[in-house]
Amino acid sequence: MDRPAVVPLAGLPERVTIYEVGARDGLQNESALVPTEVKAELVTRLLDAGLPIVEATSFVHPRWVPQLADAAELMSLLVDRLGDRGRDLPVLVPNERGLDRALELGCRHIAIFGSATETFAAKNLNSTLDGQFAMFEPTVRRAREAGVDVRAYVSMCFGDPWEGAVPVAQVVDVGKRLFDLGASQLSIGDTIGVGTAGHVTALVDAFVEAGLGTEHLAMHFHDTYGQALANTLAALRAGITTFDASAGGLGGCPYAKSATGNLATEDLVWFLTGLGIEHGVDLDALVATSAWLAGHLGRPSPSAVVRALSG
Incomplete structure (x- = not known):
């Protein structure tokens, strides 16, 4: 059987958007450098497979994430290959310098990467929890003035390896502040995969109660404890219609080993x-x-479906 039987459940959305992060989030933790041409081929294949949004790379300093040091070269290659469509591929930018590089290449969609916890803000952003908003404000403002759409990732929303459980109210406060800077969508990240279905429901409900509708929320689940699909179902029932995912299940965070x-x-x-x-x-x-x-990376895909259908 190469397809599941279709058995709908009442009360779920009719359609969802998959926001593909494999080319950026999926590859950023790979120790062996992946050739730029392979990355360009990956992005092209993912688009050809029907994925509506493929985040291509990040304009971070090469010292932070060596795998993505070729961001400008990759985006130029993708624009040459895809034409104007290449400029619609989202890219992550950490600060104004990253934004400058994205604008020079004509990128129309950027993402910023915030933290719901104090410790991760220090480790990942070299900032405080409150200080990150002042850091992101000029980046978001300048992007919006240039007509560029901004997405905001919020990491450590369900748990933090240093701080433990993260209060729902704290996550909502951080998310709302990032949204109020000018983001059009928040991606709510279970960065270490500790979330469970009830926690997902409570967090989505809290955002809605705070005035942020589900149309502005996306969910970014990790499968560390095997909960990602259960959490997806909870999010669907709560009205979420955008989900981040990584081709082959690749990815992680270079600043959080778990x-x-x-x-x-x-x-x-x-x-x-x-x-x-x-x-x-x-x-x-x-x-x-x-x-x-997986052949280029020299190991089997972590995805259960890839293993089942290509084995």
């Missing part, structure tokens, strides 16, 4: 297909892409 792989895009697609929820992704093409990438 942050293992992202929710695999193939596993998410299989799950949504079984529920009868439209997503627009060609599963066969996606599996073939992740199998191809």
